[in-house]
Amino acid sequence: xxxxxxxxxxxxxxxxxxxxxxxxxxxxxxxxxxxxxxxxxxxxxxxxxxxxxxxxxxxxxxxxxxxxxxxxxxxxxxxxxxxxxxxxxxxxxxxxxxxxxxxxxxxxxxxxxxxxxxxxxxxxxxxxxxxxxxxxxxxxxxxxxxxxxxxxxxxxxxxxxxxxxxxxxxxxxxxxxxxxxxxxxxxxxxxxxxxxxxxxxxxxxxxxxxxxxxxxxxxxxxxxxxxxxxxxxxxx
Numbered sequence: 357x358x359x360x361x362x363x364x365x366x367x368x369x370x371x372x373x374x375x376x377x378x379x380x381x382x383x384x385x386x387x388x389x390x391x392x393x394x395x396x397x398x399x400x401x402x403x404x405x406x407x408x409x410x411x412x413x414x415x416x417x418x419x420x421x422x423x424x425x426x427x428x429x430x431x432x433x434x435x436x437x438x439x440x441x442x443x444x445x446x447x448x449x450x451x452x453x454x455x456x457x458x459x460x461x462x463x464x465x466x467x468x469x470x471x472x473x474x475x476x477x478x479x480x481x482x483x484x485x486x487x488x489x490x491x492x493x494x495x496x497x498x499x500x501x502x503x504x505x506x507x508x509x510x511x512x513x514x515x516x517x518x519x520x521x522x523x524x525x526x527x528x529x530x531x532x533x534x535x536x537x538x539x540x541x542x543x544x545x546x547x548x549x550x551x552x553x554x555x556x557x558x559x560x561x562x563x564x565x566x567x568x569x570x571x572x573x574x575x576x577x578x579x580x581x582x583x584x585x586x587x588x589x590x591x592x
Contacts, residue, residue, distance in 0.1 A: 358521065358526060358533065359530075359532050359533065360530065362526075364524055364525065364526045364527065364574070365527055365574060365577060366527065366528075367388075367516075367527060367528040367578050367581060368388050368389030368390075368391075368528050368530065369387070369388075369389060370386075370387070370388055370581065370582065370585055371386070371387040371585075372384050372385075372386050372387075372485075372486065372489055372585055372586065372589045373385040373386075373387075374489065374493065374589050374590075375493070376394065377394075377396050380396035380397060380398055380490070380494075381397055381398060381399045381493070381494035381497050381498075382396065382397035382489070382490040382491060382492065382493030382494030382495075382496075382497065383395065383396040383397065383490050383493070384486050384489045384490050384493075384589065385473075385486070386482050386483075386485060386486030386489070388478055388481075388482045388485075388528070389476055389477075389478075389528075389530055390474055390476035390530070391472075391474060391475055391476045391477060391478055391479055391482050391530075392472070392473040392474040393470055393471065393472050393473065393479060393482045393483050393486050394469075394470070394471045394473055394486075395468065395469070395470050395471075395483065395486035395487045395489065395490040396468070396469045396490055397466055397467070397468055397487070397490040397491045397493065397494035398466070398467045398468075398469070398494075399464065399465075399466060399494055399498065400464070400465040400466070400467060401463060401464060401465075402463075402465060403463055403464070403465045404465070411459065411462040411463070412458045412459050412461075412462060412463075413456075413458045413459075413460075413461030413462060413463065413464040413465060413466070413508070414453075414458065414464075414465045414466070415449055415452045415453050415456060415458070415465070415466045415468065415491065416449050416465070416466075416467055416468065417445050417446075417448035417449040417452070417467075417468040417469070417470065417487065418445055418467070418468070418469050418470070419441055419444045419445045419448060419470045419471075419472075419480070419483060420433070420441070420469075420470070420471045420472065421441070421472045421475060421479070422471060422472060422473055425472045425473060425474050425475045426475050444479075444480045444483070447480060447484070447544075447553065447555075448468060448470060448480070448483055448484055448487055449468070450552075450553065451484050451487075451488075451513065451515065451544045451552050451553060452466075452468065452484075452487060452488065452491055452513075454513070454552045454553075455488075455509060455510050455511050455512075455513045455546060455552070456491075456495075456508050456509050456510065457508040457509075457510055458508070460504070460505075460506065460508035461495070461498075461504060461508045464498070464504075466491060466494060466495075468487045468490065468491060470483035470486065470487055475531070476530050476531045477517070477529050477530040477531040477532075477533065477534045478516070478517045478528065478529060478530070478534075480515070480542060481515035481516050481517050481542055481543075481544075482515075484513075484514065484515035484544060485514040485515055485516075485582050485586070488512070488513055488514065488586060489586055489589055489590065491509070492507070492509055492586075492590055493590070495507045495508055495509055496590075511546045511547055511548060511550075512546065512547040512583045512586060512587070513544065513545070513546045513547070513552060513583075514544075514545070514579045514582035514583050514586065515542060515543060515544040515545075515552075515579070515582075516528055516542075516543055516575055516578040516579055516582065517529045517534070517540070517541065517542050517543075518541045518542075518543065518571040518574050518575050518578075519533065519534065519537035519538070519539055519540045519541060519571075520537060520538040520539040520563055520567060520571075521533045521536065521537050521538065522538075523538070525567055525570040525571050525574060526574070527574040527575070527577065527578050528578055537559055537560075538558070538559055538560040538561055538563070539556070539557065539558050539559060539560075539561075539563045539567070539571075540556075540557050540559055541554065541555060541556040541557070541568075541571050541575070542554070542555040542556075543571075543572065543575035543576075543579065545575065545576065545579045547583050549576060556568065556571075
C-alpha cells in the first residue's frame with residue numbers, strides 16, 4: 357500500500373486555475389496534490405540575437421523553487437542558477453518547443469516562468485503541464501488580436517512522474533515516494549502518445565523492459581487525465 361493509500365494507477369488530485377496573473381499574456385496555477393506551481397507566459401517581440409532574420413520564433417523557460425516551497429527553507433539562487441534548476445529549465449523549454457511550430461510565430465519570443473510555491477514531488481512535470489496551458493493561452497491571445505493567423509501549437513502535451521516503489525510501478529509520485537523509489541522516471545508525451553522526452557533512473561536497483569513498459573502504460577493513463585483537464589480549462 358502506498359503511504360497515501362492511493363492505488364498504483366491513481367493520480368493525486370489535480371487542479372488547474374487559469375488567468376491568475378492579470379499582466380501575463382497567459383497564466384495558470386497548477387496544483388498536483390500538495391505541489392503547486394505558478395506558470396506564466398510573457399510575449400516578447402525580440403527573439404535571441406542568433407535567431408534574428410530567420411523568420412522564426414522561440415520559447416524559453418525559467419524555473420524557480422521559492423525559499424519556503426519545501427519543509428526546510430532554501431536560499432534564493434541570487435548568484436546564478438544551480439545545475440538542477442538549469443536542467444529543469446531546459447527540459448521545460450524543449451518540451452514546449454517540441455509541440456510548437458516556431459516558423460508560425462516569426463520574430464516572437466515567449467518567456468515561460470515556472471515558480472514552485474509548494475513542493476511535494478513532481479515539480480518539473482507539473483511545471484511542464486502548467487506551462488503548456490499558459491503558452492496556449494498566450495498564443496490564442498495573439499490569434500485573437502490578429503497578430504498570428506493560427507495557433508502555432510501543433511498538439512496537446514503534458515508530463516507526469518512514475519516510479520517503482522516497494523517493488524511496484526506506480527503513477528504520480530509524491531515526495532515521500534520519490535525519495536524512497538527504486539526507480540524514478542519522468543514522461544513528457546503528446547496527446548497522440550508520441551514521446552517528447554523520457555527521463556529514467558534506477559535509484560536502488562536496475563529494472564527491465566517489462567517494468568519500463570508498465571511505467572509507460574501508467575504515464576499514458578496519467579497524461580490522458582492531465583490533457584483532459586487542460587482542455588477543460590482552455591474551453592476545448
